[in-house]
Amino acid sequence: MSTTDTTEQGPQATWERYLEEGRFMLQRARGSGEHLFWPRVSTPSGETDLEWVEASGKGTVYAITVNRGREGSTNVALIDLAEGVRMMSTLPEVETAPIGAAVTARIERLEAGPRVVFDVIAGESA
Amino acid sequence: MTHDLRGRAAIVGMATAGVGAAPGFSAMELLGQASVAAVADAGLKMGDIDAVFCATSSHAFPTMSVVEYLGLDARWFGGTNVGGSSFEMHLIQAALALDAGLCDAALICYGSNQRTAGGRLVSMSEPQWHETPYNPRHPITAYGLAASRHMHQYGTTRDHLADVALAARGWANLNPDAFARGPLTRDEILSARTISDPLTKADCCLVTDGAAACVMTRADRARDLSSSPVYVLGGGSAVTHRSIVAMPDLTVTGAAKSGPIALEMAGVARKDLDLVMLYDAFTINTILFLEDLGFCKKGEGGPFVEDGRIAPGGELAVNTNGGGLSCVHPGMYGLFLIAEAVAQIRGQAGERQIADCNLAMCHGNGGTLSSQCTAILGSEASL
Numbered sequence: 001m002s003t004t005d006t007t008e009q010g011p012q013a014t015w016e017r018y019l020e021e022g023r024f025m026l027q028r029a030r031g032s033g034e035h036l037f038w039p040r041v042s043t044p045s046g047e048t049d050l051e052w053v054e055a056s057g058k059g060t061v062y063a064i065t066v067n068r069g070r071e072g073s074t075n076v077a078l079i080d081l082a083e084g085v086r087m088m089s090t091l092p093e094v095e096t097a098p099i100g101a102a103v104t105a106r107i108e109r110l111e112a113g114p115r116v117v118f119d120v121i122a123g124e125s126a
Numbered sequence: 127m128t129h130d131l132r133g134r135a136a137i138v139g140m141a142t143a144g145v146g147a148a149p150g151f152s153a154m155e156l157l158g159q160a161s162v163a164a165v166a167d168a169g170l171k172m173g174d175i176d177a178v179f180c181a182t183s184s185h186a187f188p189t190m191s192v193v194e195y196l197g198l199d200a201r202w203f204g205g206t207n208v209g210g211s212s213f214e215m216h217l218i219q220a221a222l223a224l225d226a227g228l229c230d231a232a233l234i235c236y237g238s239n240q241r242t243a244g245g246r247l248v249s250m251s252e253p254q255w256h257e258t259p260y261n262p263r264h265p266i267t268a269y270g271l272a273a274s275r276h277m278h279q280y281g282t283t284r285d286h287l288a289d290v291a292l293a294a295r296g297w298a299n300l301n302p303d304a305f306a307r308g309p310l311t312r313d314e315i316l317s318a319r320t321i322s323d324p325l326t327k328a329d330c331c332l333v334t335d336g337a338a339a340c341v342m343t344r345a346d347r348a349r350d351l352s353s354s355p356v357y358v359l360g361g362g363s364a365v366t367h368r369s370i371v372a373m374p375d376l377t378v379t380g381a382a383k384s385g386p387i388a389l390e391m392a393g394v395a396r397k398d399l400d401l402v403m404l405y406d407a408f409t410i411n412t413i414l415f416l417e418d419l420g421f422c423k424k425g426e427g428g429p430f431v432e433d434g435r436i437a438p439g440g441e442l443a444v445n446t447n448g449g450g451l452s453c454v455h456p457g458m459y460g461l462f463l464i465a466e467a468v469a470q471i472r473g474q475a476g477e478r479q480i481a482d483c484n485l486a487m488c489h490g491n492g493g494t495l496s497s498q499c500t501a502i503l504g505s506e507a508s509l
Binding site: 012037038039062063064065066067068074076078086087088089090096099100110112113115 | 255256257259260261262263267270271272273274275278319320321322323324325369370371372376
């Protein structure tokens with residue numbers, strides 16, 4: 001018996017389709033409530049009853065670096081989302097930000113495609 | 127009671143080739159030179175080798191390539207590739223295969239010409255799709271992120287990172303084979319060009335050519351082949367993630383798991399180690415591994431490396447060849463940790479020789495702090 005439902009796409013393609021539609025979605029296990037990022041077919045604890053839910057977009061900076069080069073500098077940050085999962089992203093409006101800074105997500109549309117980025121919420125830190 | 131595998135197999139031949147810059151040689155040619163020299167060092171013929179363990183950054187099927195290039199007739203193969211720590215893993219796998227009678231003489235080998243071929247780190251590592259939109263420049267972006275977190279959480283400073291680089295250069299200056307030798311000051315390190323905050327060029331390992339190889343046999347045969355066999359006493363491994371975003375805690379590596387497993391298997395106490403070889407792809411690695419392997423408490427790795435504690439003449443002999451930072455780093459450095467431990471245990475380390483070196487820890491790191499493998503090596507006296 002095949003375990004692939006051919007009427008659906010895999011988690012990566014599904015996530016990318018949502019992003020294309022302007023939606024930042026996360027997987028969540030129905031029973032345990034555990035969120036998952038990046039999208040996969042099961043959670044680290046083995047749950048497979050996954051559904052897609054809208055991300056709150058709230059998070060804090062867990063770690064941050066600035067890649068410096070001749071063509072300019074861009075930061076790469078690891079963001080801890082309010083849902084308890086971590087994602088790599090960037091804070092395009094600032095050179096860098098303190099670890100612990102509160103941030104909020106938005107979808108940025110680049111030539112290469114849409115991506116989730118974050119902005120620092122002024123005056124807030126975790 | 128110690129583990130059954132303790133001391134059952136030993137390194138009887140060891141060699142390096144093309145350390146630094148080796149213009150005009152391919153990666154396989156350098157690997158071949160090191161292998162030929164290691165087999166000769168063991169007093170064996172190439173036809174005696176019946177097992178190959180190998181990983182490189184330029185061969186999809188390295189064990190096949192090595193068998194063909196060296197004309198081997200092998201019956202056991204280990205191509206585990208977990209990045210730079212692969213060779214510490216190969217050491218344990220070879221010991222297991224030898225002990226099980228699956229082979230009688232194992233060759234572990236590596237070769238790279240990345241410096242003269244392109245001058246950049248050669249990697250077959252594929253991008254992770256969920257990271258790609260943010261253009262991380264791995265590996266340094268990942269190590270910059272880890273360093274940022276360690277600084278935030280524990281107050282580690284760039285001065286601490288500089289202490290690691292200074293110690294490595296101090297050792298390299300005692301090693302005629304080291305690629306980066308000569309004076310290096312704290313000011314030069316601190317004013318070096320920043321690449322991925324907080325890491326500067328001075329925090330990064332070298333980009334060199336280089337090959338290494340070792341030959342292992344069971345212990346009973348090792349005593350006939352070598353005047354000073356180097357025994358494999360224990361080993362432990364851990365893989366915590368593939369992408370840096372999936373590393374559970376950026377300040378705690380899998381070394382916290384692999385280290386205790388290796389020490390217990392070897393029946394060795396940390397304080398009895400004469401030499402500690404840590405995979406220093408970046409300065410932050412040395413600090414993380416000193417903590418995770420239990421040489422100091424978590425968060426105290428920065429203060430631990432102050433005042434030349436790991437430099438020549440310091441309390442703890444760490445990376446006595448000069449490390450990946452100042453000796454050699456041809457992409458995957460793990461086998462060079464073993465080469466230095468063998469040189470020290472055999473008493474062949476020249477000006478940098480430490481007194482009575484009987485027990486060494488080799489700690490390999492691979493990917494972006496992803497795979498950690500610790501091996502304990504010892505002299506005849508350590509058995």
